[in-house]
Structures are given as structure tokens and as C-alpha cells.
Amino acid sequence: MKVPLRFKSIRQRLVVLLLLAAALLSLLLFISVRAIASASVQASQDSILGAATIAIAEELRGGEEGVAIEIPYAAFSMLGSSGEDRIFYRILVGEDTVTGYGDLPMPVAELTGLEPVFYSRDYQGDPIRLAAVGRSVLVEGTPRRVQVIVGQTRTGQEMIISRMSNRAAALGMGFFFLSAVLALLTAQAVVGPVNSLAEAVGRRGPQDLRAVTRPVPEELAPLVSALNGLMARLTAALSRTETFIAEAAHHIRTPLATLRTHAEIAQRISEEQEVLARLREILRAADDSSRSAGQLLDHATVAYRTDQRAEEDLDLRAVMADVMRAAEPTAELKDLHFELSVPDGPVPIHADRLLLESAVRNLVDNAIKYSDGDDAIELRLTVDGGTATLAILDRGRGLGTMQGRDLTRRFARGSNVSDVVGSGLGLTIVREVARALSGSFRIENREGKGACAILSLPLA
Amino acid sequence: MRHLVIAIGLSLWAGLAAAFEIEEERLFEAQSDGPVVSILSTTDTVVFEPVIAAFQARNPEVSVHYTVSSTRQVYQAIAEDAARFDLVVSSAMDLQMKLANDGLARAHGSQEVEALPDWAVWREHLFAFSQEPVVLLLRRDAFGNRPLPQDRSGLIEIMRDRPALFEGRIGTYDPARSGAGYLFATQDARQSDSFWRLAEVMGSLSPRLYASTGAMIRDLESGDIVAAYNVLGSYVAGGLSIGDAGAVVELRDFTHVLLRTALVPASADQPELGGRFLDFLLSEAGQTALDRDARLPRIDGRALTTNPHQRPIRLDTGLLVFIDPLMRDRFLQEWAAAVTRP
Numbered sequence: 001m002k003v004p005l006r007f008k009s010i011r012q013r014l015v016v017l018l019l020l021a022a023a024l025l026s027l028l029l030f031i032s033v034r035a036i037a038s039a040s041v042q043a044s045q046d047s048i049l050g051a052a053t054i055a056i057a058e059e060l061r062g063g064e065e066g067v068a069i070e071i072p073y074a075a076f077s078m079l080g081s082s083g084e085d086r087i088f089y090r091i092l093v094g095e096d097t098v099t100g101y102g103d104l105p106m107p108v109a110e111l112t113g114l115e116p117v118f119y120s121r122d123y124q125g126d127p128i129r130l131a132a133v134g135r136s137v138l139v140e141g142t143p144r145r146v147q148v149i150v151g152q153t154r155t156g157q158e159m160i161i162s163r164m165s166n167r168a169a170a171l172g173m174g175f176f177f178l179s180a181v182l183a184l185l186t187a188q189a190v191v192g193p194v195n196s197l198a199e200a201v202g203r204r205g206p207q208d209l210r211a212v213t214r215p216v217p218e219e220l221a222p223l224v225s226a227l228n229g230l231m232a233r234l235t236a237a238l239s240r241t242e243t244f245i246a247e248a249a250h251h252i253r254t255p256l257a258t259l260r261t262h263a264e265i266a267q268r269i270s271e272e273q274e275v276l277a278r279l280r281e282i283l284r285a286a287d288d289s290s291r292s293a294g295q296l297l298d299h300a301t302v303a304y305r306t307d308q309r310a311e312e313d314l315d316l317r318a319v320m321a322d323v324m325r326a327a328e329p330t331a332e333l334k335d336l337h338f339e340l341s342v343p344d345g346p347v348p349i350h351a352d353r354l355l356l357e358s359a360v361r362n363l364v365d366n367a368i369k370y371s372d373g374d375d376a377i378e379l380r381l382t383v384d385g386g387t388a389t390l391a392i393l394d395r396g397r398g399l400g401t402m403q404g405r406d407l408t409r410r411f412a413r414g415s416n417v418s419d420v421v422g423s424g425l426g427l428t429i430v431r432e433v434a435r436a437l438s439g440s441f442r443i444e445n446r447e448g449k450g451a452c453a454i455l456s457l458p459l460a
Numbered sequence: 461m462r463h464l465v466i467a468i469g470l471s472l473w474a475g476l477a478a479a480f481e482i483e484e485e486r487l488f489e490a491q492s493d494g495p496v497v498s499i500l501s502t503t504d505t506v507v508f509e510p511v512i513a514a515f516q517a518r519n520p521e522v523s524v525h526y527t528v529s530s531t532r533q534v535y536q537a538i539a540e541d542a543a544r545f546d547l548v549v550s551s552a553m554d555l556q557m558k559l560a561n562d563g564l565a566r567a568h569g570s571q572e573v574e575a576l577p578d579w580a581v582w583r584e585h586l587f588a589f590s591q592e593p594v595v596l597l598l599r600r601d602a603f604g605n606r607p608l609p610q611d612r613s614g615l616i617e618i619m620r621d622r623p624a625l626f627e628g629r630i631g632t633y634d635p636a637r638s639g640a641g642y643l644f645a646t647q648d649a650r651q652s653d654s655f656w657r658l659a660e661v662m663g664s665l666s667p668r669l670y671a672s673t674g675a676m677i678r679d680l681e682s683g684d685i686v687a688a689y690n691v692l693g694s695y696v697a698g699g700l701s702i703g704d705a706g707a708v709v710e711l712r713d714f715t716h717v718l719l720r721t722a723l724v725p726a727s728a729d730q731p732e733l734g735g736r737f738l739d740f741l742l743s744e745a746g747q748t749a750l751d752r753d754a755r756l757p758r759i760d761g762r763a764l765t766t767n768p769h770q771r772p773i774r775l776d777t778g779l780l781v782f783i784d785p786l787m788r789d790r791f792l793q794e795w796a797a798a799v800t801r802p
């Protein structure tokens with residue numbers, strides 16, 4: 001079927017179509033109830049009219065002096081019972097009207113037997129319903145044909161019909177409203193699975209590209225399989241990109257390592273201050289580049305590994321201690337020392353070790369990088385309810401006027417750190433890890449001086 | 461006197477009145493200049509005068525031209541001559557019904573019509589404004605210490621027991637000459653078979669037949685007759701002049717109640733004026749004036765329930781039956797056969 005109207009929503013279209021159908025059915029209901037009512041009112045009116053006509057016809061008597069007429073009082077009284085109708089009658093013997101209204105219309109049909117014939121005509125400006133009965137009586141020994149015609153205006157009948165029509169209209173309206181409610185519910189039920197599918201897909205994290213496996217109605221299956229196909233292709237494209245980044249980082253780091261080795265050798269064999277200074281610069285630049293490349297690699301890894309779900313049971317205390325130990329040589333270069341405080345008992349967490357280490361390492365790196373030296377960097381692990389909170393606090397330059405949330409964006413760097421080399425990826429990695437592990441991350445200025453980074457994770 | 465009542469020179473209304481017999485004609489002139497509502501009625505002017513006065517008290521600018529004629533003449537004036545009256549008032553329910561049924565009345569709707577009980581109105585065309593029981597008048601003194609008859613069988617019994625007392629001293633309407641008498645007789649006939657027994661017994665006692673109620677009452681008061689059967693009760697609402705010697709009996713088996721009706725003819729020149737007078741008749745003020753001053757009992761459904769023997773003659777198309785000429789001939793023949801001795 002072609003629908004001439006275009007709707008933006010299936011629901012709207014369904015509702016409109018259902019309402020149209022309901023309106024049509026209501027109208028049909030109204031029309032048919034009214035038709036039935038009219039027919040039955042007509043039928044009952046006819047039966048009274050017919051009875052009155054027969055009653056008069058049966059009282060006609062033959063005899064020696066002609067036809068004797070006796071109109072039963074009840075015949076007319078009965079017809080007037082509604083109090084609304086004028087009545088007319090005509091009695092014919094042979095072709096002559098002997099009494100009544102001489103111009104009352106005659107029936108078209110031939111009158112046979114005592115069964116009344118009914119017909120409708122206009123008379124004296126009003127539509128009237130008539131009944132006619134014919135019979136024979138013996139007058140002076142010969143049969144004479146007599147006909148009785150009784151007519152009645154239809155005011156009373158029309159009043160009843162219009163009353164019934166009103167009821168039929170009310171019925172139709174009621175039916176329509178009920179259908180309207182049902183239409184809305186139906187539309188809701190039909191659109192429901194689509195909505196819930198959309199909601200389920202929408203609720204997913206940005207990295208979640210798993211296929212949709214929830215059961216859906218048959219009609220939605222093609223959509224879901226198309227969606228799943230799309231997601232599979234997307235996953236493949238993503239992993240290709242990540243692989244590429246990882247490889248690129250690797251390809252940068254290897255020559256940097258070679259460069260570093262050669263610079264160190266040159267440092268050892270050179271005596272010249274000028275050259276040594278240059279070599280130090282080269283070494284520093286190589287280190288920064290290598291770290292940036294490392295972060296690129298980490299970022300790619302985080303994105304990739306989020307999908308891999310290589311989770312294991314870990315003790316968060318151990319992870320922190322490991323990261324701290326690895327960072328200690330760098331910290332010592334700036335005369336910084338760590339102060340680690342952890343709970344006594346284990347802090348169990350179910351997570352991908354690489355991701356977790358990468359997050360903590362980036363936070364510790366930042367603390368070192370943005371501290372001035374000769375200070376303490378605090379690593380605090382606390383457990384509250386089902387959440388482990390990991391705080392890394394330093395006494396460095398702080399975030400300046402920047403908002404922590406803005407700094408977690410990809411490649412975002414502070415306005416007060418132009419003297420420090422960095423990629424702007426560190427906090428992005430932390431944020432993504434937090435999200436992958438269903439935790440949260442925030443960084444803010446610390447009371448007095450320095451920054452405070454807080455990573456909260458749900459316990460296993 | 462508040463109203464100047466003038467007997468009108470015939471010249472002014474001659475054209476109007478030419479085709480039928482007028483019994484009385486009066487113009488009740490208004491205080492100020494205004495329209496004239498012309499009413500054709502079967503009710504005597506003396507009876508209706510206080511009602512017209514009450515109407516003019518509320519409508520001081522309307523003059524009322526009041527014409528009185530017999531029921532038959534009133535019917536003919538409208539049915540045959542299409543006389544241009546604004547309101548037709550008649551005690552002949554059957555003839556009024558015939559006019560209304562034949563489309564010679566105009567529909568009239570109003571608050572007052574709305575307030576009428578269903579049995580007092582027909583299709584917003586014919587309206588009852590008073591209800592008058594049809595009674596038996598007796599001379600108490602003629603009965604000695606015998607109890608007065610309370611129903612038709614009692615009446616039959618006493619007439620059979622004492623023919624000498626009643627011989628030539630029973631009065632009733634001649635249905636052939638009196639429209640009201642015909643209506644009462646036909647309604648009696650349709651109501652019970654005892655009517656024909658009563659007619660036969662009366663017939664055996666050489667009854668006197670009257671065309672007018674007044675004559676019948678006069679004869680009763682003078683003692684020429686001792687019983688008057690089927691008299692419109694409103695004529696004796698003020699009591700009989702003979703005091704306790706007379707008795708007004710509402711028969712317990714059934715007492716017909718005549719509805720005096722009004723209609724606005726289709727031929728009316730000023731139907732709105734006719735309607736205005738009609739609304740007044742149906743209004744509280746009009747009903748009070750009718751009931752109190754004209755002694756035409758007001759329309760009151762409660763009066764019927766407290767007097768269960770009272771049966772209002774139904775204002776429906778059944779009334780057309782005895783209007784039929786063949787039916788009328790036949791009924792009068794049968795009646796004559798029963799009542800008139802060969």
C-alpha cells in the first residue's frame with residue numbers, strides 16, 4: 001500500500017493510520033447502528049399502523065344497505081400514542097371513497113389478502129407512512145371490494161430515530177476514543193523494541209563495538225545484522241589504525257634508542273664543554289621524543305586493549321609499588337622522593353594490568369615532570385566502600401588557570417607548561433583507562449601548591 | 461370600569477362574520493392604542509370576561525375582539541371559511557383535534573407550553589387550559605330519604621325502581637344538536653357498555669333532550685326535571701340557585717373530564733398575538749384568573765390523582781373516530797334507536 005503522507009516517525013505513522021481506521025470503523029458503526037435503529041423503529045411503527053388498518057378493515061360489514069363502517073376507537077388512539085403524529089384515513093368501497101380523506105394517496109401495489117401494504121408518500125406537506133388493506137364484503141349478496149388506507153406523519157418516528165442516532169453517535173465517539181487509546185498503546189508496543197534496541201546501543205561506551213546479541217523481533221533482525229556488520233568493519237579499521245600507530249611508535253623509538261646510545265658514547269669520549277652541553281640537549285630531546293612515542297603507543301594500546309578484555313585479579317597496592325619503583329631513577333635525577341601510603345590489607349581489583357599500569361605511570365610521570373625538585377610526591381591509596389581511590393599529589397607548578405577536565409582532552413596541554421616537552425596524551429590515557437575500568441578520574445589544583453590527580457576504581 | 465366594553469357595530473366585522481352564525485361579539489378596548497387580538501370562542505363572554513380583563517391588565521395596549529359561536533360553527537369557520545381569527549377557543553375537543561390534525565393549526569412553542577403536562581397538549585398545536593368534570597345534576601328533594609345514586613348502575617337501578625318519578629323528568633343533551641353532548645355520549649359509549657343500558661332506560665322514561673346547558677339547568681332549577689345527565693360541571697361551579705335542593709354528583713364509576721382547548725389557526729393574521737393570549741391562558745396569572753374568576757378549573761394533574769374517578773378525555777387522534785361522518789350517522793342512529801321511543 002502506498003501512503004501518500006510522509007511521516008518522520010513510524011509511531012506517528014502507525015498512530016495516524018490506526019486512528020484513521022478507528023474513525024472509519026466508528027463512522028461505520030454509527031451508520032449501521034442508526035440504520036438498524038431506523039429500520040426497527042420503522043418496523044415497529046409499521047406494525048402498529050398495520051394493526052390499526054387491519055382492525056378497521058375487519059370491522060367493515062356487508063349488509064343489505066351497503067357497507068357498514070365501524071372504526072374502533074383504539075385504532076386511532078393507538079396511532080396517536082406518541083402524541084406527535086397527525087393521522088389520515090380513507091375507506092373505499094369499489095372505486096368510491098366513502099369516508100375519510102378523499103385525496104389520500106393510494107398504494108401502487110395490488111392489495112391481496114389481509115396483509116397490509118406499506119408505502120411512504122408526501123401528504124399535506126408532510127412525509128407520511130401509509131398502510132393499506134383490501135378485502136371483500138358481501139353487499140346485497142354480491143361481493144364488493146373495500147380498501148382501508150391509514151396514514152400517519154412521521155414526527156414521532158423521527159424523534160425516536162434522532163434520539164437513537166444521538167445514542168449511536170455517542171457510541172461511535174466512545175468507540176473512537178477507546179480505539180484511539182488502543183492505537184497509542186499499540187504504536188507504543190510496536191515501536192518499543194526499536195526504542196529499546198536504540199537505547200541499548202546508545203548506552204554503550206564509545207569503545208564498545210561488540211556485536212548486538214540481544215533478541216530482537218524478526219523485523220529488526222536485518223537492521224541488527226547490518227549494524228553488527230558495520231561494527232565489525234569499524235573494529236577492523238580501528239585495530240588496523242592502532243596497529244599502525246603502535247608500529248609507528250616502535251619505529252620511532254628504536255632509532256631514538258640508537259641515537260641515545262651514540263650520544264652517550266660521544267659524551268664519554270668528548271672533553272669539550274661546548275660539545276658536552278650539546279650532547280646533553282640531544283639526550284634530553286631523544287628522551288622526550290621517546291616518551292611521547294611511548295605515550296602514543298600507550299594510547300593506541302589503551303584503545304585496543306579495552307576491547308580485548310584481558311582482565312585479571314590484581315592487588316592495586318602492588319601495581320602502585322611497581323610503577324613507583326620504575327619511576328624512582330627519573331625522580332632521583334630531580335631530587336624528588338615518593339611517599340607511598342597504602343592500606344594494610346590487599347586492595348583487590350579486576351582489571352587489565354597493562355592498562356592500569358599505563359594510567360598510574362602517566363600520573364606519576366606528570367607529577368615528576370611538573371615538580372620543581374627537592375619535593376615529595378605522595379601516592380595515597382584508600383578504600384571506601386566498594387571503591388579504591390588512588391591520589392597522586394605533588395608540590396609542583398599546578399594546573400594554573402586551566403580546568404582539569406579540559407586537560408584530559410586529547411593533545412590538550414596546559415598554558416603554563418610550554419617549557420616542558422609533552423604530547424598532551426597522558427591524561428587522555430588515564431581518562432580512557434578509568435572509563436574502561438568503570439571508574440572515574442579527575443585532576444585539580446592542590447591546596448597551597450601543586451596538583452592532585454585522583455583515580456577512583458571499583459573493587460573486584 | 462377599567463375597560464370600556466363596547467358592543468360593536470356589525471358593519472366593521474361583517475366581512476369576517478358573514479359565513480357563520482355569531483352568538484355574541486364584543487370588543488374589549490385597550491387603554492392605549494395598539495393591536496387587536498381576535499378570538500373565536502365557544503365560551504360565553506360573561507364567563508371569559510374576567511380572563512380578558514386579567515390579560516389586558518398585563519397587556520394594556522392590546523384590544524380583544526371576542527366572538528362567541530357554537531362548537532360546530534367555530535369548527536366550520538376555521539375548516540371551511542379559513543376565518544382569520546388569531547386564537548380559537550373551544551370546548552369541543554374532537555372538532556379542535558380535527559382542525560389540528562388536518563393541519564389547520566399552527567405550531568406554538570413557549571415556556572408556558574413547555575410547562576404543560578403531556579396529556580394537556582397535542583404536538584404543540586392544541587393546548588388544554590382548563591379541565592372540567594362532566595357531572596350528573598339531581599334534585600335532592602325528589603329522592604326523599606333515599607340515598608343519591610353514586611354511579612351509573614345506581615342511577616339505572618333507581619330509574620327502573622321508580623319510573624313514575626322520572627317519567628318525562630330526565631334531561632340530557634341531544635347529541636345530534638349539541639357538540640358537547642355528542643362528545644360526552646361518544647366518550648361514554650366507548651368507556652363502558654352500561655352507557656347503552658342507561659340510554660335504553662332513559663329512553664323508556666321519555667327524556668327531555670337539550671341543545672344547551674343553560675336550558676337544562678334552568679329546567680332542573682324550576683323542577684321540570686329531576687335529573688340532568690352529563691352536564692358540564694363548570695356551569696354549576698357557582699352552585700345551583702336552588703341551594704340544597706340540588707345536588708352535583710361526580711359519578712364514581714367514571715366521570716369524564718373535558719379539556720377546554722385553544723389553538724392558533726393556520727389562517728391567523730396575527731399568530732404572534734394569538735400565541736400571546738394563549739401563553740397568558742397557560743401562565744400562572746391566566747390559570748388563576750380562569751380558576752378563580754371564570755370558574756373554569758385550572759390544569760392540574762394532582763386534581764386527577766386525588767379524584768381517581770375523574771378521567772380526562774384523552775387529547776389524542778382517537779377523537780377523530782366519532783368525527784367521521786359515517787361514524788357520526790351511525791352513532792346518532794344507534795342513540796336515537798335506544799333513547800327515542802318509537
Ligand SMILES: Nc1ncnc2c1ncn2[C@@H]1O[C@H](COP(=O)(O)OP(=O)(O)O)[C@@H](O)[C@H]1O
Pocket residue numbers: 362366367370394396397398399407408412413414415416417421422423424425426427428450451
Ligand atoms: N602534576 C601536574 N602538575 C601540573 N600540571 C599538570 C600535571 N599533570 C598534568 N598537568 C597539566 O595537564 C596537561 C596535560 O597533561 P598530559 O596529558 O599528561 O600531557 P603532557 O604532560 O604531555 O603535557 C599538561 O600539559 C599540564 O599542563
Ligand SMILES: [Mg+2]
Pocket residue numbers: 362365366422423424425426427
Ligand atoms: Mg604527561
